[in-house]
Amino acid sequence: MAEYNSLEKIRLQKLEELRAEGVEPYPTRASRTHTSAQAIVEFEAGEKENKETQVTLAGRLRSMRPKGKLSFAHIEDGAGKIQLFFRVNEVGEARLELFNKMFDLGDFISATGVMMRTKAGEVTLQVHDFSLLAKSVTPLPADKDVTQADGTVVRYATLDDPEIRARQRYADLAVNPEVRETFRKRAKLVKALRAFLDDHDFLEVETPILQPLYGGAAARPFTTHHNELDQDMYLRISFELYLKRLLVGNLERVYEIGRDFRNEGVSFKHNPEFTQLEFYWAYADYLQVMELTEQMVAYAAEQVTGSTKVTFGEHELDFKPPWRRLEMRQGILEASGIDIAEHATAEALFKAIKAKHPNKTPDPQATRGKMIDFLLGEFLEPTLIQPTFLYNYPRDISPLAKSIPGDPLTVERFEGYVAGFELCNAFTELNDPLDQEQRFLEMGRDYANDEEEKHPLDEDYLRAMRYGMPPNGGFGMGVDRLAMMFLNKHSIREVLLFPALRKEE
RNA sequence: GGGCGCGUAGCUCAAUGGUAGAGCAGCGGCCUUUUAAGCCGUUUGUUGAGAGUUCGAGCCUCUCCGCGCUCACCA
Numbered sequence: 001m002a003e004y005n006s007l008e009k010i011r012l013q014k015l016e017e018l019r020a021e022g023v024e025p026y027p028t029r030a031s032r033t034h035t036s037a038q039a040i041v042e043f044e045a046g047e048k049e050n051k052e053t054q055v056t057l058a059g060r061l062r063s064m065r066p067k068g069k070l071s072f073a074h075i076e077d078g079a080g081k082i083q084l085f086f087r088v089n090e091v092g093e094a095r096l097e098l099f100n101k102m103f104d105l106g107d108f109i110s111a112t113g114v115m116m117r118t119k120a121g122e123v124t125l126q127v128h129d130f131s132l133l134a135k136s137v138t139p140l141p142a143d144k145d146v147t148q149a150d151g152t153v154v155r156y157a158t159l160d161d162p163e164i165r166a167r168q169r170y171a172d173l174a175v176n177p178e179v180r181e182t183f184r185k186r187a188k189l190v191k192a193l194r195a196f197l198d199d200h201d202f203l204e205v206e207t208p209i210l211q212p213l214y215g216g217a218a219a220r221p222f223t224t225h226h227n228e229l230d231q232d233m234y235l236r237i238s239f240e241l242y243l244k245r246l247l248v249g250n251l252e253r254v255y256e257i258g259r260d261f262r263n264e265g266v267s268f269k270h271n272p273e274f275t276q277l278e279f280y281w282a283y284a285d286y287l288q289v290m291e292l293t294e295q296m297v298a299y300a301a302e303q304v305t306g307s308t309k310v311t312f313g314e315h316e317l318d319f320k321p322p323w324r325r326l327e328m329r330q331g332i333l334e335a336s337g338i339d340i341a342e343h344a345t346a347e348a349l350f351k352a353i354k355a356k357h358p359n360k361t362p363d364p365q366a367t368r369g370k371m372i373d374f375l376l377g378e379f380l381e382p383t384l385i386q387p388t389f390l391y392n393y394p395r396d397i398s399p400l401a402k403s404i405p406g407d408p409l410t411v412e413r414f415e416g417y418v419a420g421f422e423l424c425n426a427f428t429e430l431n432d433p434l435d436q437e438q439r440f441l442e443m444g445r446d447y448a449n450d451e452e453e454k455h456p457l458d459e460d461y462l463r464a465m466r467y468g469m470p471p472n473g474g475f476g477m478g479v480d481r482l483a484m485m486f487l488n489k490h491s492i493r494e495v496l497l498f499p500a501l502r503k504e505e
Numbered sequence: 506g507g508g509c510g511c512g513u514a515g516c517u518c519a520a521u522g523g524u525a526g527a528g529c530a531g532c533g534g535c536c537u538u539u540u541a542a543g544c545c546g547u548u549u550g551u552u553g554a555g556a557g558u559u560c561g562a563g564c565c566u567c568u569c570c571g572c573g574c575u576c577a578c579c580a
Binding site: 005006007008010062063064065066067068069070071072074083085087088089104105118119120122124138139140141159160161162163164166167217218219220238262264265267268270373393397398413415422425476501502 | 506512514515516517530531532535536537538539540541542543548549570571572573574575577578579580
């Protein structure tokens with residue numbers, strides 16, 4: 001049962017009084033003829049010929065300035081704000097008093113009248129009639145700017161508590177227009193990615209979120225249970241293994257944009273569920289995928305921000321192709337002074353790191369690939385600001401990627417880095433069923449004592465591959481991270497409408 | 506999970522261990538072209554929860570809850 005504070009009690013009282021006077025505070029239907037923006041455009045077009053513009057508008061009351069026998073107010077709708085002007089001459093004394101006393105900031109109302117321009121020049125609706133569409137019981141965390149005598153503007157009561165903003169996103173959206181804009185742009189981003197892939201003959205598909213086995217990434221899954229089947233199920237950690245099954249089925253270019261779930265830490269760049277884009281492209285290799293990637297991201301940047309140049313914090317990022325290409329071995333050598341090619345075993349590599357950087361050493365028990373990954377994260381990653389493709393990865397941390405011909409320890413894999421963090425990951429996909437089975441078994445051995453890294457062997461995936469899978473290039477990208485970059489947001493929570501939060505109470 | 510920090514009115518924030526405050530919002534007035542108007546008057550609190558120290562706790566201690574930053578974890 002809700003408990004009401006003093007402000008809410010006053011509004012509930014008003015609500016009852018309105019009902020008593022025959023005004024339904026939550027009518028079933030509303031009507032409007034124009035949005036605020038349409039009304040302004042139409043009025044301005046007909047203004048010179050003194051053409052009368054009659055409209056019905058609807059929106060949320062955002063400000064009220066009662067002035068005795070007249071009243072000004074602004075409502076906000078999906079297209080913006082517009083001023084309403086109430087006079088006793090048009091609406092009568094009783095209705096004006098009803099408006100002034102019984103209506104509150106946050107109420108949804110509709111108003112019918114004729115467009116006009118005030119003395120101050122603002123295009124305004126002169127109201128002839130109005131009605132309540134929905135009473136607001138809880139006051140919005142309204143903000144207010146006040147200009148002081150010395151000219152400085154003091155902003156009072158802006159909703160900026162990150163917890164309330166995320167938990168009560170509805171209130172955040174209602175009072176912070178720039179937040180609405182953020183999510184409009186995010187929608188544009190997703191639309192642009194779709195349009196790009198559609199234009200390149202990729203087929204959008206949907207694969208299971210609820211899976212009997214999980215795979216395609218090294219991450220801990222969420223586990224659930226199907227009652228009727230009496231079977232444990234997992235929320236997917238990637239789309240990879242299902243999408244590649246489709247290549248076996250002769251679908252040559254497929255993609256999916258959807259939610260992945262990883263039961264891991266939460267941080268400014270990790271949310272337990274996040275939006276992933278993956279595509280698989282038959283007869284292509286990782287170099288072709290690289291080119292398509294830079295084109296796709298540059299296209300999306302232009303669609304969302306109007307340019308390939310994007311400001312992200314202190315950086316000006318330019319997504320214009322071609323992006324810098326850096327071989328991983330070379331990059332690590334430059335950043336850390338260690339040539340991984342000279343240290344073929346984990347032990348040797350560990351010694352080399354310890355000799356060079358005594359204060360920055362990986363877990364001595366780690367595999368060679370993990371140590372390389374450590375070097376990458378520790379020394380190289382922070383230096384990769386402008387969009388960069390880092391390519392050629394160690395085989396043992398890439399169980400689904402194909403080796404470079406003649407170099408069995410290195411795979412045809414790249415990751416795209418921007419502003420010091422990983423944006424995407426792609427490779428020439430392994431399509432040899434026997435090699436794939438071997439890789440799965442190696443993984444099982446390497447991580448036999450590591451419950452978190454142990455992955456189930458997907459026999460059905462191997463069966464699919466044995467039917468024959470065309471050579472192909474695959475790609476995965478965190479859409480939320482791209483949104484962060486394009487929208488200059490430094491926390492993933494700013495680009496998620498409802499980020500994961502601990503339960504209240 | 507570890508470390509650091511924060512939590513005070515509806516909102517944004519003050520308050521050397523000594524009477525819990527301000528602005529805005531709200532409420533009551535005045536006001537027929539305002540610009541998130543102005544003027545007069547006025548209400549608002551389990552200081553996140555619980556325990557302890559103290560003559561006395563918003564402030565000190567402990568436990569818990571939530572959030573932020575950070576480290577760890579993380580293709």
